Amino acid sequence: xxxxxxxxxxxxxxxxxxxxxxxxxxxxxxxxxxxxxxxxxxxxxxxxxxxxxxxxxxxxxxxxxxxxxxxxxxxxxxxxxxxxxxxxxxxxxxxxxxxxxxxxxxxxxxxxxxxxxxxxxxxxxxxxxxxxxxxxxxxxxxxxxxxxxxxxxxxxxxxxxxxxxxxxxxxxxxxxxxxxxxxxxxxxxxxxxxxxxxxxxxxxxxxxxxxxxxxxxxxxxxxxxxxxxxxxxxxxxxxxxxxxxxxxxxxxxxxxxxxxxxxxxxxxxxxxxxxxxxxxxxxxxxxxxxxxxxxxxxxxxxxxxxxxxxxxxxxxxxxxxxxxxxxxxxxxxxxxxxxx
Amino acid sequence: xxxxxxxxxxxxxxxxxxxxxxxxxxxxxxxxxxxxxxxxxxxxxxxxxxxxxxxxxxxxxxxxxxxxxxxxxxxxxxxxxxxxxxxxxxxxxxxxxxxxxxxxxxxxxxxxxxxxxxxxxxxxxxxxxxxxxxxxxxxxxxxxxxxxxxxxxxxxxxxxxxxxxxxxxxxxxxxxxxxxxxxxxxxxxxxxxxxxxxxxxxxxxxxxxxxxxxxxxxxxxxxxxxxxxxxxxxxxxxxxxxxxxxxxxxxxxxxxxxxxxxxxxxxxxxxxxxxxxxxxxxxxxxxxxxxxxxxxxxxxxxxxxxxxxxxxxxxxxxxxxxxxxxxxxxxxxxxxxxxx
Ligand SMILES: O=P(O)(O)O[C@H]1O[C@H](CO)[C@@H](O)[C@H](O)[C@H]1O
Ligand SMILES: O=P(O)(O)O[C@H]1O[C@H](CO)[C@@H](O)[C@H](O)[C@H]1O
Numbered sequence: 001x002x003x004x005x006x007x008x009x010x011x012x013x014x015x016x017x018x019x020x021x022x023x024x025x026x027x028x029x030x031x032x033x034x035x036x037x038x039x040x041x042x043x044x045x046x047x048x049x050x051x052x053x054x055x056x057x058x059x060x061x062x063x064x065x066x067x068x069x070x071x072x073x074x075x076x077x078x079x080x081x082x083x084x085x086x087x088x089x090x091x092x093x094x095x096x097x098x099x100x101x102x103x104x105x106x107x108x109x110x111x112x113x114x115x116x117x118x119x120x121x122x123x124x125x126x127x128x129x130x131x132x133x134x135x136x137x138x139x140x141x142x143x144x145x146x147x148x149x150x151x152x153x154x155x156x157x158x159x160x161x162x163x164x165x166x167x168x169x170x171x172x173x174x175x176x177x178x179x180x181x182x183x184x185x186x187x188x189x190x191x192x193x194x195x196x197x198x199x200x201x202x203x204x205x206x207x208x209x210x211x212x213x214x215x216x217x218x219x220x221x222x223x224x225x226x227x228x229x230x231x232x233x234x235x236x237x238x239x240x241x242x243x244x245x246x247x248x249x250x251x252x253x254x255x256x257x258x259x260x261x262x263x264x265x266x267x268x269x270x271x272x273x274x275x276x277x278x279x280x281x282x283x284x285x286x287x288x289x290x291x292x293x294x295x296x297x298x299x300x301x302x303x304x305x306x307x308x309x310x311x312x313x314x315x316x317x318x319x320x321x322x323x324x325x326x327x328x329x330x331x332x333x334x335x336x337x338x339x340x
Numbered sequence: 341x342x343x344x345x346x347x348x349x350x351x352x353x354x355x356x357x358x359x360x361x362x363x364x365x366x367x368x369x370x371x372x373x374x375x376x377x378x379x380x381x382x383x384x385x386x387x388x389x390x391x392x393x394x395x396x397x398x399x400x401x402x403x404x405x406x407x408x409x410x411x412x413x414x415x416x417x418x419x420x421x422x423x424x425x426x427x428x429x430x431x432x433x434x435x436x437x438x439x440x441x442x443x444x445x446x447x448x449x450x451x452x453x454x455x456x457x458x459x460x461x462x463x464x465x466x467x468x469x470x471x472x473x474x475x476x477x478x479x480x481x482x483x484x485x486x487x488x489x490x491x492x493x494x495x496x497x498x499x500x501x502x503x504x505x506x507x508x509x510x511x512x513x514x515x516x517x518x519x520x521x522x523x524x525x526x527x528x529x530x531x532x533x534x535x536x537x538x539x540x541x542x543x544x545x546x547x548x549x550x551x552x553x554x555x556x557x558x559x560x561x562x563x564x565x566x567x568x569x570x571x572x573x574x575x576x577x578x579x580x581x582x583x584x585x586x587x588x589x590x591x592x593x594x595x596x597x598x599x600x601x602x603x604x605x606x607x608x609x610x611x612x613x614x615x616x617x618x619x620x621x622x623x624x625x626x627x628x629x630x631x632x633x634x635x636x637x638x639x640x641x642x643x644x645x646x647x648x649x650x651x652x653x654x655x656x657x658x659x660x661x662x663x664x665x666x667x668x669x670x671x672x673x674x675x676x677x678x679x680x
Contacts, residue, residue: 001429001430001431002429005427005429005440006431006438008427009423009426009427009429009440010421010422010423010426010440010441010442010443011429011438011439011440011441012438012439012441012515013436013437013438014437014438016435016437020518021517021518023421023422023441023517024438025420025421025422027423028419028420028421036379036497036498036500079368080365080368081350081363081365081368081657081664081666082350082363082365083349083350083367086349086350087345087348087349089341089342089345089349089351090341091341091346093545094541094542094545095356095538095541095542095545095566096353096545096566097353097354097356098346098351098352098353098354098364098566099351099352100345100349100350100351101350101351101352101363102350103350150657150660150661152656152657152659152660153656154653154655154656157376158376159653159655159656160376160653160655160656169656169657171657171661175352177361177363177657177660177661177662178360178361178661178662178663179659179660179661179662180660180661198435201434201435202434202435205433205434205435205436226435226436226438278655278656278659278660280656280659280660280661282660299660301659313494313499313500315494315499315500315618316492316493316494316499316500316509316618316620317421317490317492317509317511317517319492319519319618319620319641320490320492320517320519320520320618320620320622320639321490321511321517321518321519321520322517322518322519323518324421326421
């Protein structure tokens with residue numbers, strides 16, 4: 001194959017972390033768009049909004065009053081999808097199979113300032129969010145009923161975010177969700193075979209090629225993975241193999257915060273809009289095992305494709321077949337790199 | 341466990357066709373909604389629109405003129421994600437793995453009437469669409485480079501549909517997409533073990549329980565699968581084990597059309613709107629093997645949750661963990677059944 005084949009002809013790429021494929025159609029980026037446009041809201045928000053249930057000092061729907069918090073504020077989700085003291089049962093009636101699932105869901109406010117997003121905060125303030133994630137992961141991992149902790153953020157109305165106040169969530173539960181289970185299996189198989197981290201070896205290749213790297217500092221690399229699904233999907237990976245975020249020391253936590261800051265600021269510049277995404281940290285289960293095969297990482301899945309109003313729809317073929325993208329990972333990496 | 345546990349407590353259910361789980365949080369259906377509302381367009385469309393590139397007699401972007409077709413019209417996609425004569429190559433450079441993928445993409449216009457959707461067509465006219473699908477599946481299956489044929493429809497702007505003219509698509513290719521691969525594996529394992537169809541045995545259980553059945557005629561069952569992900573996800577399954585749609589005789593094709601008609605009409609009544617969805621037919625690969633383990637079926641994935649303007653967002657936890665739903669399959673089935 002020629003070096004340019006991946007830029008010219010349709011092909012599929014393997015996601016080494018899940019074992020699944022993405023279909024890439026580079027020739028298709030030129031098709032005209034006649035579909036739905038998203039609403040953009042670039043309206044400035046006030047630093048405090050009296051109707052916001054996440055602002056400091058305000059009362060939530062259940063009557064609780066938020067403290068006058070100064071940096072990060074965390075509370076248990078008032079409408080949690082998982083509950084701590086839910087009933088335990090299991091069903092295996094022929095082909096109908098179900099199991100009860102318990103857990104704890106929390107909301108993490110990143111800042112008392114209603115007008116900000118991570119992209120507007122400086123690395124020092126994001127570091128406080130990282131410290132809060134560490135504290136929560138630690139506390140939840142000590143709970144014998146919690147075996148996995150999913151930290152994530154939905155940013156922007158187009159990502160189902162019901163409140164623009166800067167915040168993320170933590171859903172923790174007793175079993176491994178589908179996506180984590182896949183990554184667990186793939187990393188374990190590689191580790192058992194090679195006694196090295198899958199993502200560590202991948203990172204070494206990417207650092208040599210440089211084609212998909214967006215940014216790096218002493219401890220972290222920000223890149224568009226070879227198998228990216230979303231147009232501007234990116235991944236933040238620690239250079240050292242670490243199984244979870246508890247292994248970060250203070251200065252590494254700062255460099256992680258810097259990586260988040262650099263990426264989210266570049267995203268906002270891309271289409272001159274507050275860039276929507278879902279982000280999430282995949283890390284080792286909290287099942288009491290060593291989980292040496294895990295190399296934690298944070299991924300960003302942003303839906304925008306061509307502008308602030310045109311997003312990629314993961315529908316039809318994507319739902320029934322495989323995810324499909326037009327613009328290649330290499331071109332996306334170049335576009336974002338130029339904004340840093 | 342009690343019979344009502346699945347309606348009261350959070351749990352996960354196994355999708356027997358993919359081996360993956362869905363998280364169900366029945367207690368959560370009550371949370372308030374402050375997020376994005378979708379635009380509804382219940383405006384009446386004309387039967388002919390001179391700006392529509394799918395209407396009979398109109399010129400498409402590439403200069404081709406559509407014939408004055410009277411029922412179904414099929415052409416090769418002008419902006420195909422897969423191309424027939426694309427270059428063949430493969431890459432295995434350490435952890436960077438890619439393979440070229442060729443294929444044929446087609447557009448299937450269901451009717452010359454721009455104002456209609458499948459829900460507005462009668463079963464006799466939908467039967468003509470079924471015949472067209474059969475013809476295409478047959479022709480593509482005779483192509484040695486095509487080993488899988490994905491028939492699907494994206495309906496509604498919220499599903500990325502760029503033209504309201506009633507139409508679907510067919511993407512056919514040389515390898516199995518992710519979702520099909522999973523269903524192939526699960527059905528094969530079950531068939532090898534039991535010498536019976538997985539979906540046939542599942543159907544027998546559902547027909548006995550009746551809790552999730554929406555509609556049935558002599559040859560087909562319409563139901564909400566036990567493991568449904570989308571709020572009103574539904575499945576049309578032939579009662580006889582058939583590996584693909586070519587096995588349908590004329591009267592079965594009519595009963596299949598009737599099932600589509602009944603389901604889509606009920607959908608439109610649910611929130612009094614032209615109900616958006618992606619639908620797709622999963623059937624046996626066209627790889628020349630017998631594929632006796634396959635039991636074909638058609639699924640509908642509609643995004644609406646509470647009204648014509650509030651959809652379920654598959655974001656954050658869903659992207660990084662597992663799909664999650666609030667309203668149970670049993671309640672969704674009852675709501676749709678009442679509209680038939
Ligand atoms: O082919 P269309 O209708 O232009 O495009 C639509 O369907 C495709 C197949 O599901 C998707 O890949 C696109 O994201 C979507 O916008
Ligand atoms: O918890 P929220 O922000 O109300 O809800 C949002 O995030 C959840 C977790 O990703 C999703 O299940 C919901 O569909 C989405 O609207």
